[in-house]
Amino acid sequence: MTTTEAAVQPYTLFRVEVVRSERISPRMLRVTFGGPDLARCASAGHDQRIKLFFPLDGQTEPIVPAGPGWFGEFRAMPDDLRPPIRTFTISGFRTGQRELDVDFVLHGDLGPASRWAGGAKPGDRIAILAPDARHTPITGYEYKPGADTDWTLLAGDETALPAIAGILSAMPDDRHAMVFLEVSSPREMRPLDCAARVHVTWLSRGGAPAGGGALLDAITRTEFPSGRPYAWVAGESGAVVALRRHLVRERGLDKKDVYFSGYWLLGGAIE
Template identity: 45%
Template sequence: MTDVPVALIQVTDVRRITPHMVRVTFDGDGLDDFPTWPDQQLKLLFPRPGQPAPRLPGTGADGDAMRWYEAFLALPEDERPWMRSYTVRSYDAERHRISVDFVLHAAAATPQDDADAGPATRWAAHARVGDTLARYGPAAIYARPLPLDTADWLLLAGDETALPAIGSLVESLPEGARALAYIEVADAAEEQPFSTPADLTVHWVHRTGAAARCDALLSAVRDASFPPGTPFAWLAGEAGAVRALRRHLVEERGLAKSRIDFTGYWRRKLTQDDAPTDEDLAEAQEKIAAAQAYTQ
């Protein structure tokens, strides 16, 4: 039986850290004894219009995660919360609070933008102290530390959706670790500072327009001069771009698949509510194979 890590959380602070990213801090049940690790994933549940808080399944799951999820899916669709995956950017152990960074993809600049945005972006663009969400997770079983003892250096590459995870990863690196990061953002205003004792070099990749989204990152990594030695690569962002980056590292750079951790955070023209594509399913199988190789 697997415990169900579900709890309501309340907004305690909202801060715009760049023009298109907002940092929201939460407190709530279970955050006084909160497991932490870099690149810590959890799911957030967003209320439907008119709901003061997300509707959650009632009691009866008996602490079992699968039964809870079945009960969640059994909720009427127009009442069932939207569920989206996010990274815990930081944890305040003294105040028992977590912070999550939200990318505002179409951040309510106009009513039309607000209507076109997804539920998480709409919520984050208007978040206020006292607002309530729910969290599912995190679960320590999914924690995967970077293999610093077997890598000469680290390559981190992603778009702005990967920024919270990259930030938590580089800030956890010890003195003496070497890391090279390529991060694609809209422009210089979206860059963020990192504090780390490691030897970190960050290359900010600016897009030249909407049509160039995700292509600029692949071009930058292809053109990069890598340090000597064997790296470990961490890739995240738009699923197609992540697949292209992984193919480049394997086929053109000769990096073993077991030396790459990769995650597609989002898909062009699709949401997490849409069914997985054939490429998504193939990626999932590759991730399973990579995880097995990683643990051997």
């Protein structure tokens, strides 16, 4: 490995701008970003994780330090300059066109990401921390079932929908999966592209707040197939922890066969 190759970090900061946006459901907005920097970007697919930096009020783009020590400098910035940062999943990536899609859930609480996305227009600029195409291997995704997995359980609320859609689109046709998706209303339900043998259960909260236990209730009542499962669970932090506890303690799944992530916290914020 050359010195140059050794210096390449798994993730790089990319400066991008909005190309277009599309409402794909009443509460889900897809924003497409573009820019020459994306020629160096990469994605492993699945639930590929990235971080977005948003401008503060009065800024045309977020102020994010550059260079190898950028993160320490970023954390040391004063509150009135440090941009909000949130974690998202790549919903689509087209290297040739240098375009990257991110799906935003338009929350009623109007947090920084939802508020920015709701008003985003072509030319608006943000920064994205994403995998560097020069680094091997690509990192930052968590869906990694073992070779001896017989079937997959995917569960989450609408914040996990982009990641679950990405996992399903890359799933081989010989895989068997059970999917549970909790959304605010039937209007948020949409077809999911997948070649595998998949059974999808949509759960509507009827406008009630997320994190109320709909996923846990539905999965508790479900009979699992035989064989070794692999579970991927994400969404509101409290609901995810409860579901993981059920899978390990009551269903007997091995802890290493359960990936879980609190994408957001009811009443709080997760970067």
